[in-house]
Amino acid sequence: MVKVIVKWNKNVYKDIEIDDFKTGADLKKKLQELTNVPVDRQKVMGLGGLLKDDQILSDLKIKIGQTVQLLGSADSLPEPPKEKTVFAEDVTGNEESLGFYPNGLVNLGNTCYLNAAVQTLKVVPELRTALKEYTPPSSGNDLEQKITASLRDTFKDLDDNGKNSVTPDRFLQAFRSAYPQFAEKSRTEFGEIYAQQDADEFISKLLFSIGPKLQVTESSSSDQKKSITDKLFSGQFQVSIKNTESAEEPIKTEQEGFHKLSCYINQQTSNLNYGLEQSMQETIEKNSPTLNRNALYMKTSKISKLPPYLLVNFVRFEWKNRDKTKAKILRDVKFPTTLDVYDYCTDDYKKTLDVTREALRKQKEEAILKKKSDVVEPEEKKMKMDVDVQSVSLLEGDDTAWYELSAVITHKGRTSNSGHYVGWVKDDNKRWLKYDDDEVSEVSQEEVKKLSGGGDWHTAYLLLYKRMNEAP
Known part of the structure; x- marks a missing residue:
């Protein structure tokens, strides 16, 4: 026995x-x-x-x-509310309003980082469309092609109303083939299990992999192609590097691309804006051609081009030599549901933004005045307008530097190689949904605001902001 x-x-x-x-x-x-x-x-x-x-x-x-x-x-699940009988013809096109939730993703053994990240990226309609239209070439079977095709199929399965949850095994297998470090295992008292991975690192590698396979036209006046991931998530910094030990050495200015903004956390950091400011001005050490030795430089970054979707990473993990692990900074750092990054932009870029922002402010003021004077529009007309606004692709339009929060990836635990990731996503119907692997539930915006940290509860690690095309 x-x-x-x-x-x-x-x-x-x-x-x-x-x-x-x-x-x-x-x-x-x-x-x-x-x-x-x-x-x-x-x-x-x-x-x-x-x-x-x-x-x-x-x-x-x-x-x-x-x-x-x-x-x-073992907590008992709440009994479903008693509802009147719902007929199929009443449900069509209105599933979300009746409390139906999208499919979740099965945890295949410490794959919560993948599940949270995939559900977060799925909120981007332009990416969903590009994947849906992707057809792999008949010749060739490279790893990036496998990752892109299997992610497309995973998105399709998530949209299948006949399923309760989706098992992303083919996508996981393709990704681990391309990045073997994500197949590493840890030896525990329960035997060997797949090691926990970093959700931020996963998203970076995923976007890098699918980008070359999903190409879109650079602009209406050009036939050049560009990766859709670059079009959606990439911005530009204007970086100036000044030698703090030699006034004679000229300041060096250069352009530098970014796929996310970082929020540095120290004892003074209490909100996202302060953390962003700290990340855009840092001291670095490099060789000085003037002094013929290493010297300290001040590196200052200003945004010169913004993407339609802005990823923000809370730099919450720091290496602890004593414990030989990346320990988590639990500090409470508040983040807004509406973010304005205008102050972090270059003066030249601000001039471009000012034109659009002023026009949108004027448009909003006129709409408010019109609403006060006009008769309320019929409900069916209002609904049609809402749909039209939502269908506009963010690949088009002018930058505003205004963003609204679309998703949060949280981490619960004390170290980067342990704990649990969860995705909190605002869907097309403006509902906040919590994706805890294959368990999907609705939450309030107030609950999302409480994910700012300060303890062992779910703590914001990655934020996804979507560009606003109207004044806040």
Whole structure:
């Protein structure tokens, strides 16, 4: 008889006889009796990865006394509200208003970083369209092609109303083939399991991989092609580098691209704007041709071109030599739902922005005055206008430096190689949805604002802002 030990939260269940069960599903039913954790909410690890329902237990090399970890909540789920009968013809085109939620992604063993990132990127309609239209060439089968095609298929599965959750196994396999570090495993007391990865690093590598495969026209007056990921997420800095130890050395100015902004966190950082300011002015050490030695330079960055979608990374992890790990800075850093980055732009770029911003302010003022004087528009006309506004692609239009918050990726835990990632996304219907792997639920904007940190709760790590085409 092979007996194992099952750990769940602070509870330990000894002498569980594995021989009594044929499949993973059988074992999970027993664990439900012991812990009251529903089978569909169980994650069982320690038997060679995440235990699947159809796994034949006798095929596993299970040792006597082996420890098995059970993850899952035993909290009773709320009973569904009593509703009147809904007919199919009433549902068509109005699923979201009736409380239906999109599909989630199954956690394949520490893949919450991937799930949160994919759900976040899916909020970008221009990227969804480009992937939907992507057709791989008949010849060639490179890794970037596999990643792009499998991400396209994953997005398609997520849009399939007939599914409750999606298993992104093909996409994960393609990505790990291209980036083997994401297939690294950690040795734990429960055996070898896939290591936790960084969501920020994952997004950077994913956008780098699919960019060459998704090309769009540079501009209406040019036939040149450009990566859609560059068009959507890339901006430009004007960087000046000044030698602080030699007034004789001329200031060097150059252009530098960026795919995200960084929010530095120190003891004085209490909000996103302060952190952004700190990141755009830093001291670096480099060789001085004037002094013939290393010297300290002041590097100052100003934005000279903004992207339609702005990624912001909270620099929350710092290396601790004593513990040999990246420890997390838990400090509470507030972030706005409406962000204005005008003050971080170059003077020349501000002049361009001023024209658009002033026009949009005037447009808003006129709309307010018109609303006060006019009769309220019929509801059907108003709905049509809303749809028309939403359909405008952000690949077109002028920069405004105004952004609205579209998604947040949070991290819960103390180190970068552990913990849990969750995606919080504002959908096309202006609802905030929480994507906790395959569990999807609706949350309020106030709950999203509380993700600013300060403790062991979910803490904002990556923000996605969408350009506003109207004055705030």
